[in-house]
Amino acid sequence: MHKLLRHGLAAQLIALLLCALVMPAQARVVADLYEVVEAVPSRGTTDRADAIGRGLERVFVRVTGDTAIGSDPQLRPELRRADRFLQSYRYEVEDNQLYLHLSYDPQAVSERVRRLELPLWPNNRPGTLVWLAADTLQGGRAALSEQDAPELYAALEGMAIDRGLPVDFPAMDPVDRSAMPLGNLWAQDERAAERAGVRYRPDATLMGRALELSxxxxxxxxxxxxxxxxxxxxATGSSLEEVAQQGIDGAANLLAQRYAVRTGGQTGPQNxxxxxxSGINEFADYTGAIAYLQGLAQVSSAELLAADNDRLRFSITSTVGLDRLRDALALNRRLSAGAEEDPIDLTGYRAPVGSAENPLRYRWH
Known part of the structure; x- marks a missing residue:
């Protein structure tokens, strides 16, 4: 997974010059939800079959956002026949350990999610910037960086991969330490997080402070x-690594609850x-906007009603409430919410947002 500014900068002047070049942590389409690596004791059939079942359960956790999905009674038969979802596999040896690389069929998994009416967490997910500080018995309180604690951050990244959550870590160079002083990080200062996040433009920010009790x-x-x-x-645990991984896990749970939608026959109220x-100036904009709305998991239908100059007007049916739909639309950096214009008022009160008189307004970039 991509890291931001893997190497610390020696001088603040250089850091300031490079600040504009930092890749932002933003909503991303997670492409490897269906790829899993399992450690196996041998190349035997039984060991491979066990690994295929474990791997499929991990895939369903990523796709649904539900860590307990493996205990769902209706999913258990699918896990026992996991080989039906497998596209390919290969072995690899690293540091005398045998690993099995498994690739599952996205269509088969998605079809089963819909048929069983399980939650679906769309693969366009919030890029999350993770700040972490620790207070240890020997070293006291300090902000942690990927350079100082590579094994810890590898564990964090491994948990993020398991949950399908795209994460990035701040460089913790002079620019970051100035924008996010240790005191503000330990206090979990939201304003400081907003200021420090300008450099990275994350969709979500996760701030953690860990205390060693014994x-x-x-x-x-x-x-x-x-x-x-x-x-x-x-979070509580027996090690810094454990409570840090719980932070990633908990963030993924919260975001999945916010963005996952129910699939299948009974999807709940249709809105x-x-x-x-607006901002549709080229044919590519036109096709891109239509394809995006029609492919949005939170939208069951999107019908083009009218095209006027640079504006398209759609009638959409959403399977989620207005706030959750806006959350989903906000993840697309090509869309920005437009200012509400005065609605046509024929009844003496303001027309509801999302109505024909007062539509949801966005601009395509």
Whole structure:
């Protein structure tokens, strides 16, 4: 997974010059949801079959966002016949350990998710920037970086891969340490997170502070900031690595709850809305906007009603509420919410947002 500014910068002047070149952590289409690597003791048929079943369960966790999905009674028969979902496999040896690389069929998995009416977490997911500080018995309190603790951050990245959550870590160079002083990080200062995040433009920010209570007792407090909301949760464990991984896991749980949609026959209330997209200046914009809306998991149908100059107006049917639909639309950096214009008011009150008189308004970039 891509890292931001893998190497620290020696001088603040160079850091400032390179700041504009930092790749932003933003909503990304996660392409490797269906790829799994399992450690196996041998190339035998039984060991391979066991690994294929474990790997498929991990894929369903990523796709649904539900860590307990493997215990769902209706999914258990599928896990016992996991080879039907397998596209390919290969072996690899690394450091005297045998690994089995497994690739599952996205269509087969998605079809089963829909048929069983399981939640579906679309693969366009919030890029999440992770800040972490620790207070240890020997070293005291410090902000942690990927360069200082590569094994810890490898564990964090491994958990993020398991959950299908795209994460990035700040460089913790002079620019970051100035924007996010240790005191602000430990206090989980949301304003400092906003200022420091300008450099990376994350969709979500995860801030953690971990405290070593004894040689084998740790506790951590986590704060996930996303979409104008903040969610706090705690973690306990026997090591820094354990409470840090719980932070990634908890953030993925919260984001999955926000973006996952129910699939299959009974999808809940259908919300009919009108959505207007401006800034459609080329044919590629036209086809891109239509394809995006029609492919959005939170939208069951999108019908083009009218095209006027640079504006398209759609009638859409959403399977989620208005706020959750706006959350999903906000993940597409080619869309920006437009200012509400004065609606046509024929009844003496303001027409509801999403109605024909007061549509949802976005601009395509």
């Amino acid at each position: 040689a084998d007792r740790w506790q951590a407090n986590w704060l996930l900031i996303h979409g104008g909301r903040a969610h706090a949760f705690d 009919a809305l009108v959505l207007e997209v």
